[in-house]
Amino acid sequence: MATETQEIDYTLNNPDTLTKYKTAAQISEKVLAEVSKLCVPGEKIVDICEKGDKLLEEEIAKVYRGKKINKGFSHPTTVSPSSYVTPYTPLKSDEAEAAVEIKEGEPIKIQLGAQVDGFGSIVCDTILAAAEPKEVIEGRDADLILATHYANELLLRLMVPPGLLASGTDEEKAKAAAAKAPSQAKITDLLQKVVKSYDCNLVESTTSWLFGRNEIEDKKKIVLAPSEGSKGEGVPEVGEVWGVEMGVSLGSGKVKQFDNRTTLHRRTTTTYALKRPSSRKILSEVQKKFGTFPFSLRQLEDERDAKTGVVECVRGGVFRQYEVVGDKDAAPVARLLTTVAITKNGLTKIGAPPALDVSKYKTENKITDEEILKILEQPLARNTGNKKNKKKKKTTKEGGAEEKESE
Template identity: 25%
Template sequence: MSAEDEDDISVASSDEVDDEEKKDDAEEALVTDLSDSDVCTKYQEASRVVNLALSGLVSRCMPGARVGELCKFGHDVIDAACSKLYKGSSGAPGGGGSAGGGNSNKGGGGNKRIEKGVAFPVCVSVNDVICNRCPLASEETEPLKAGDIVKLDLGVHIDGYISVAAHTLIVPSSPDSTPTDIPDEVGNVAVAAYNAMLVAAASIKAGAKNVDVTKAVQRVASAYGVNPIASVRMHQMKRYVIDGVKEVALKDPTADDLEAGEEKVEECQFEQAEVYAVDVALSTGEGRPRPSGELRTTVYRRNVEAKYRLKVKASRALLGEVDRKFPALPFTLAHFEDERAARMGLTECVAHGLLSPYPVLHERVDARVAHFKCTVLLLPSGTTRVTGLELPTYFVTDKEADEETKALLAELEEVAAKKAKKKAAKKKKNSKK
């Protein structure tokens, strides 16, 4: 090789370094929190899709409906709604388009590519099953029946900005009927979980600490005579990060919990411009979930920090597809065209930590479980709840919350009433134009 050739290589390498430095500088300059109005808009748009999908699923939870079909319906709603957002080159919402799947639903046209779609697979968990139930199309599932307690859980992202929600309902006997003869313990746990979510959401504000939120949830649960589900966590969410470093536990772990493998959550403080998933699951049982021995785990997340040279061809194929379609956010095996091939590649990927499972968790068979989740934005004006449906009116209880919780709930109702009144007045004014 001549000295001239070496000089050419040296120049090329220098240019590549400059390009990398420019790229790093651009990434550092990119604002990805709520201090940017475009980021706020993307969270709001993702939240609208979440609420739309959740409402659609509630209407489909009827006797005879199957869990797998409900999950597919939810994914179809999310894909269809996301395809209409951020289609153009300006990065603004609006327009139409085709839907992709999972985390790689991209906006078309223009110079800017906007990924959008499922941020957490639609899961439909029935009765003693707590969460993460998203069966494969090939699996046989029992149809829903009147009186079943159903927990819906899902997430959506726009450009990596994630909104999530969960909701609990009882399957009615028919589309035009309302569930009746609900056991007292079911009303207790549902009202407790919903109120605990509201209290937790209001307590997550700039300057507050996670330990205070944990105490508030425990206070609500105690008043209604139910238990927080151990291992359930509220998480900070960032761009393409659904389980952030900052966490909130639903309960302080006991010695038994620690012995069973529970970890104590590190104390942290909330800051303005952060986003949190307020996740509350309560039970009339012990509150100690266990992996299901019968229901297949289908939800996984790529662990980008893990490195291993896979030996099995099916494993390499699976990981390659995951890296292309679901590089950061949770996915379900139901999103793969060839389920059998995907299952074949799982064992090695999970064994070496390349994929992290979200196992199907359940309580004891006679326990009643309620699960509610919402997304909150810590804005300069205060904490704003952007996802989640109202508590179904058929969930009632004769138990009373403690005085501190009562006062906070009354304050939240007053604020909500003022917002509703203001919104109605604005709508009336616009209708006259």
């Protein structure tokens, strides 16, 4: 007899799946906006992370009340300073790191996410920390933000399956659909042209992942500017949800591992006979609270015990640790992460950082490559007749198309 789990369709063919993704995304976007307000010079990063997690918990508690649906974090609140590439979440019990404060003018990467019934949405935005908001941002700060924005918009368009939005005769549509999706080498080449226009570089091995139920690193991935030995696998297809990441550096884009303690982990599917009581204790706590989604050691009941118990969990392969990685040249880095769904009507940003007002960023640099400008003019999805939330996109004088569609 088939079990209940086998009977449920967890693909995007089931409208409930997309609803759960969107519910998680709405929470993620709302909390991201609130955490962004907290990121001002002089504030301690660990305090911001804790406040962000509390906000996530409060918002998650408001949805699907009274229903037996698993819900929680898909990613804890992380706040990464200027040259940090990976999500950063310090501990209160590490005195030196607990004292780390946000500095004036540095690009701060905020990443967090919620999940409903195992369907997670993760978002990341980069903001320039300032005691007082600036009306106009110029120079290298503007270059970094614009390069990241346009590279991200280009990557999203390159992920739309060939021919999906084609118009014209049946023959023209069939020809467009028969075209091959761009290789990951081609994608990297085009994106490098975008960021080079602003005298920036892609961050080495920036990776976008296929999402699944209870899984944020599924069987497909796109790796940009891959390091030696790393490569992407597969191409985006209709019916899939992806976490699309963009990383840009004002330096070479090469990365190195920092000396910071690893505090971000996630449970794997590996089983191992843990010997230490502290290890078994935190494994049980993680399974109950976070499942297979990432968590911070500071989210566990006893932070000091967690630092001890996690060692055996990592050694036995029960936990995967996310090392703290940053720019090799200590150059400023910007990152974006968008959760997208690919449907028969195109690509939808389910959960995304807020739309960038490009008019606030002034620089002498701009995109001039005609191939890139042409791709940036393309829509992400076809107009299905719902005009309520759609506006026309405009071409900016910085040299790209600013997407104004909102779902």
